[in-house]
Amino acid sequence: MEVVKNKQVVLKWFVVGAPTEKDMEVREGTAQLKAPEGSGGLVVKNLYLSCDPYMRGRMREDYSSYIPPFQPGNAIEGFGVAKVLDSDNPNFSVGDYVAGFTGWEEYTLITRTESLRKVKKNDIPLSFHVGLLGMPGFTAYAGFYEVCAPKKGDAVFVSAASGAVGQLVGQLAKLHGCYVVGSAGSKQKVQLLKDKLGFDEAFNYKEETDLTTTLQRYFPDGIDIYFDNVGGAMLDAALLNMKVHGRVAVCGMVSQHSYTDSEGIHNTFALVRKRIRMEGFLQSDYLHLFPKFVETVSNHYREGKIIYLEDIAEGLENxxxxxxxxxxxxxxxxxxxxxxKE
Amino acid sequence: MEVVKNKQVVLKWFVVGAPTEKDMEVREGTAQLKAPEGSGGLVVKNLYLSCDPYMRGRMREDYSSYIPPFQPGNAIEGFGVAKVLDSDNPNFSVGDYVAGFTGWEEYTLITRTESLRKVKKNDIPLSFHVGLLGMPGFTAYAGFYEVCAPKKGDAVFVSAASGAVGQLVGQLAKLHGCYVVGSAGSKQKVQLLKDKLGFDEAFNYKEETDLTTTLQRYFPDGIDIYFDNVGGAMLDAALLNMKVHGRVAVCGMVSQHSYTDSEGIHNTFALVRKRIRMEGFLQSDYLHLFPKFVETVSNHYREGKIIYLEDIAEGLENxxxxxxxxxxxxxxxxxxxxxxKE
Structure with a gap:
């Protein structure tokens, strides 16, 4: 049985507060390249791994979340794209490319294969299967179409708009005939939103002193849809700027990083005045729409109607x-x- | 033209903070008992006036609300039940009883008659037309059936449960086959909830030190529906105790009393984790359901399936x-x- 070296990224302990590099360790382990007989598992070579904010939630010792915590000492688990090296599972063959839950390491034995789907190596970059065509893209798709109830001409605000989710929300909203404004945290991102991603307007929230008046400036008639990726002060400012019967889709990964938002939301009275519907959601509740999502978004991409920005770190050690x-x-x-890469 | 003395309750100035008796003045004015020809108006004798928390919102100088502010120096406007003394309007006759917007005074000339509906003096107390069969009752009805999406067996929590709205929400929920717990602010109210209003459980929030664990005690499996009449710390505690896909109907009059909730809501992360829908509403968006509401709730009352607790202050000076x-x-x-009375 072939045993090889296997570089791994391991969580060292449960994390309190903001995560730091010290909470993780890159270590040299070993891997067997054969899937045990009867295991129904696969040995894969990991190609692309996804860094997602929700993973912060798995770094705390809390069994009440919708997903169990990581185990300190083990390789971190996350979405990835991988190539099958050995298979004890009739649904997967050697050489297949798969996307789904895998480990932060070079080689992984995946025995819980339910999350895996086969993907093709074609004109769409393999890495997109953890982004545009993966969980973040599907979060954007399900959140926008299923939670926001968009109509042509709606005024849409997206926070963290150049991020994995936000950039697709904005582009889908534009394709839907909406007016779209995004917020981001740097001049470069703001330029990308306007020049590359087709947002009508964008602003750097770090340069604004009063988010409520900022939003008033971009939405003089109010906001129909706020796709909230950040919570906190931005959510509070948006509540004051919603139109009557506005919708707030709370994707809000950032709000999940700590147990309580110490700053708090202070404008909930606007929910009543403006009859706002504010709804939290998880993409996993909409998986029946996943095939349609992949088809729709792949077509948009192939037709040049949407693009997708990636920030790729090279090597597990990074x-x-x-x-x-x-x-x-x-x-x-x-x-x-x-x-x-292969 | 007959002119009579007319006792009035007048707002003295726009109010900052919690309203006090000093913000109002009871004064002796005059009234003409004839509706001017061509005015289309009515002169009414006011019988019952409604005290509603939303009126606090009209005591501030703010034109952005869904309803305009009161005018200092004028009689306060509010819901009431009145008897028509003179009519210049073909839809109303002398001797009719009407419910709708009137003044806090003995006699009112009502020229904007759109809000008025004729009511009958029968086995249902006249005062119920500003309560059980008026705006508060309809708020309970529209909020429960249209916003909460109730199902038989749902676990329902109602705050301010013995109040004008809450007491009907709880009783409608019981009739719908739900498990219902209410919170209130005194021992007497808690007893009424359990003994008279048929709630499964009730508690005095002033006697509880940690609302989150209190709600855990009453809802070990979580809350499906929270009908929120108070906002603030109770809303925060409820968010932590909601079930997945729970619904929060924000009636939240109390949250409207000041512009910002200084304490704030800190558990919005629960919206995502539990995919909670939190929706503000106003009964005025559902007026197409009003006739059905009156019929349904009147029948329930006549059949003894619901009761309605009133606290009646005698005399305008009170x-x-x-x-x-x-x-x-x-x-x-x-x-x-x-x-x-007549």
Missing amino acids: APSAFVGLFSGKNVGKQVVCVS | APSAFVGLFSGKNVGKQVVCVS
């Missing part, structure tokens, strides 16, 4: 800093780690 | 203290002012 960077907005576009 | 008492929970049941 995975901890890439992940930590999410929380200070270091990434420009979807943060991916390339473990190996 | 209206200011009755209104102010709403905000400290002095009232037990729907607060009404009886100006005259």
Whole structure:
């Protein structure tokens, strides 16, 4: 049985507060390249790994979440794109490319194969299967169409708009005939939103002193839809700027990083005055729409109607800093780690 | 033209903070008992006036609300039940009883008659037309059936549960086959909830030290529906106790009393985790359902399936203290002012 070296990114302990690189360790382990008989599993070579904000939630010791915590000492688990090296499962063959839950390491034995779907190596970059065509893209799709109830001409605001989810929300909204404004945290991102991603307007929230008046400026008649990726002060400002019967889709990964939002939301009275519907959602509740999503978004991409910005860190050893960077907005576009191109 | 003395309750100035009796004045004015020809108006004798928390919102100088502010120096406007003394309007005759917007005074010339509906003096107390069969009752009805999406067996929590709205929400929920728990602010109210209003459980929130664990105790499997009449710390505690796909109907009059909730809501992350829908509403968006509401709730009342608790202050001179008492929970049941029985 062939045993090889296997570089791994391991969570060292449960994390309190903002995650740092010190909470993770890159270590040299070993891997067997054969799937045990009867296991129904696969041995895969990991190609692309996804850095997602929700993973912060799995770094705390809390069994009440919708997904169990990571186990300190083990390789971190996350979405990835991988190539099958050995298979004990009739649904997968050697040489298949798969996307789904895998480990932050070079080689992974995947025994829980339910999350895996086969993907093709074609004109769509493989890495897109953890971004545009993966969980973040599907979050944008399900959130926008199923939660926001969009209508042509609606005024749409997207926060963290150049991120993995936000950039697709904005582009889908434009294709739907909406007026779309995005917020981001740097001049460069604002330029990308306007020049590359087709947003009608964009602003750098770090340069604004009063978010309520900022939003008034971009939405003099109010906001129909706020796709909330950040919570906190931006959500509070948006509530004051919603139109009557406005909708707020709370994707709000950032709000999940700590247990309580110490700043708090203070404008909930606007919910009544303006009859606002504010709804939290998870893409996993809409998986029946996944095939339609892949088809629709792939077609848009092939027709040049949407683009997708990625920020690719090269090599597993850079995975901890890439992940930590999410929380200070270091990434420009979807943060991916390339473990190996093939 | 007959001119009579007309006792009036006048707002003295725009109010900052919690309203006090000093913000209002009871004065002796005059009234003409004839509706001017061509005015299309009515002169009414006011019988019952409604004290409602939303009126606090009209005591501030703010034109952005869904309803314009009161005019200092004029009689306060509010829902009432009145008898027509003179009519220049073909739709109303002398001797008719009407419910709708009128003045806090003995006699009112009503020229904007759109809000008025004729009511009958029968086995249902006249005062119920500003309570059980008026705006508060309809708020309960529209909020429960249209916003909460109730199902048989749902676990329902109602705050301010013995109040004008809450007491009907709880009873409708029981009739719908739900498990219903209410919170209130005194031992007496808690007893009424359990003994008279048929709630499964009730608690005095003032006796609880940690609302989150209190709600855990009453809802070990979580809350399907929270009908929120108070906002603030109770809403925060409820968010932590909602079930997946729970619904929060924000009626939240109390949240409207000041512009910003200084305490804030800190558990919005639960919206995502539990995919909670939180929706503000106003009964005025559902007026097409009003006839069905009156029929349904009148029938329930006549069949003895629901009751309605009123707290009636006698005389206009007691209206200011009755209104102010709403905000400290002095009232037990729907607060009404009886100006005259006939």
